[in-house]
Amino acid sequence: MKSSIPHQSASRLSLPSDQDAAGRTLGQEELELLGEVIGSGVLTCTKGSMTRSFEKDFARLLGVPHAHACSSGSAAIHTALAALDLEPGSEVITTSITDMGALTPILYQGAIPVFADVDVRTCNVTARSVEAVLSERTRAIIVTHLFGNPCEMSGIMELARRHELPVIEDCAQAFLARSRGELVGTIGTIGCFSLQQGKHITTGEGGIVVTGDATLARRMFLFINKAWGYGDAEPDHYFLALNYRMSELQGAVALAQLGKLEEVVQSRIAAARSLTVRLQGVPGIETPWVDPDHVHTYWKYCLRVDDRVIRGGVVGMARLLKDWGISCAPRYIQKPAFQCAVFQKQRTFGTSRYPFTLARPEALDYDKARFPGTFAALEGILMLPWNEHYTEEHLDYITEAIHQTAEQLREKNT
Numbered sequence: 001m002k003s004s005i006p007h008q009s010a011s012r013l014s015l016p017s018d019q020d021a022a023g024r025t026l027g028q029e030e031l032e033l034l035g036e037v038i039g040s041g042v043l044t045c046t047k048g049s050m051t052r053s054f055e056k057d058f059a060r061l062l063g064v065p066h067a068h069a070c071s072s073g074s075a076a077i078h079t080a081l082a083a084l085d086l087e088p089g090s091e092v093i094t095t096s097i098t099d100m101g102a103l104t105p106i107l108y109q110g111a112i113p114v115f116a117d118v119d120v121r122t123c124n125v126t127a128r129s130v131e132a133v134l135s136e137r138t139r140a141i142i143v144t145h146l147f148g149n150p151c152e153m154s155g156i157m158e159l160a161r162r163h164e165l166p167v168i169e170d171c172a173q174a175f176l177a178r179s180r181g182e183l184v185g186t187i188g189t190i191g192c193f194s195l196q197q198g199k200h201i202t203t204g205e206g207g208i209v210v211t212g213d214a215t216l217a218r219r220m221f222l223f224i225n226k227a228w229g230y231g232d233a234e235p236d237h238y239f240l241a242l243n244y245r246m247s248e249l250q251g252a253v254a255l256a257q258l259g260k261l262e263e264v265v266q267s268r269i270a271a272a273r274s275l276t277v278r279l280q281g282v283p284g285i286e287t288p289w290v291d292p293d294h295v296h297t298y299w300k301y302c303l304r305v306d307d308r309v310i311r312g313g314v315v316g317m318a319r320l321l322k323d324w325g326i327s328c329a330p331r332y333i334q335k336p337a338f339q340c341a342v343f344q345k346q347r348t349f350g351t352s353r354y355p356f357t358l359a360r361p362e363a364l365d366y367d368k369a370r371f372p373g374t375f376a377a378l379e380g381i382l383m384l385p386w387n388e389h390y391t392e393e394h395l396d397y398i399t400e401a402i403h404q405t406a407e408q409l410r411e412k413n414t
Helices: 028-040 050-062 073-084 104-108 127-131 153-163 214-224 248-258 261-278 313-323 372-380 392-413
Strands: 066-070 091-095 112-116 138-144 167-170 190-194 207-211 301-305 381-384
Touching: 028 050, 028 248, 050 066, 050 207, 050 248, 066 073, 066 214, 066 248, 073 104, 073 138, 073 167, 073 190, 073 207, 073 214, 104 112, 127 153, 138 153, 153 167, 207 214, 261 392, 301 313, 313 372, 313 381, 313 392, 372 381
Parallel strands: 091 112, 091 138, 138 167, 167 190
Antiparallel strands: 066 207, 190 207, 301 381
């Protein structure tokens, strides 16, 4: 039996990681702007200029009139929902495969997450899957462009317009991705981005929301600032809101990082396309599916592993790839979001179960049979680490690792 561990003549290669400096673009530009902030002694964005500059430059890059920075990607989703000012018990359609930070804001706003199934190839919701869970209580749709691969926005937007529903785009993993030529985040009503450690650009934690609607932009600005009307003639705390501000230290890093974003994205795309070519024809392995009219910007590079060909499927493959030092994640998330305790046990505020107490029974139907795409997608997906510093040597190493481990697991299957 062949070993999956690289033989001594082909020494194990250390891949750059987005969890430290090896896989990040942090450098002198960030240090210089941080120095300016420290030298000024102004660390709050209400008095400083760095965060405002980042907001203006980000809006300009996306071609939208309004952008407001906040403290995290979760805060961005919460801010977007708060801007819509939904009534308690309203239903918000979302995806079954996403980070919990994109779901709990729905509950905090007193609304009910209603999960749509996903396309197996992309792990994204579709117009058809969203339409299947529409109800008379639906008040908004959240679409997540998972891994940097855009949802099919034309169909979703046509559906939303027909039903007069706002669309929030979760672009945390999809900076500068495009759906039929349009930048994600600018297609729906509000776009939300994350600046967390592993995203295309980072401030450790951080987020930003964008919109073309001046009324929503004003409400988002207020929500980030405890609903205090900075600059108003007679400011007040106008409604219930939080402090989700970004500090000037984060703003400085964000501003420097933004200048590198387009190069980062192009590097990730080029490396991903190169790996896709290298992996063509490997039995039991499928490379990412991308609509020809879309631009995938590769937060991560995700393979599909056929457990009928590869013994042990994604788990077996991941175990052997870790012998090569490739820290891949089988399944992305271990179970659909609706199987987590917060939904299954309705653990929210004390013992109240609020806002689940306002929900229709059908909205809380998490029966597995309703989500065939979700379970099939999670069973087959293997998420490879990815960043902008991958070289041809790294890609050769990853290619060899996948070829060898797939061959070994196919042999076991015979």
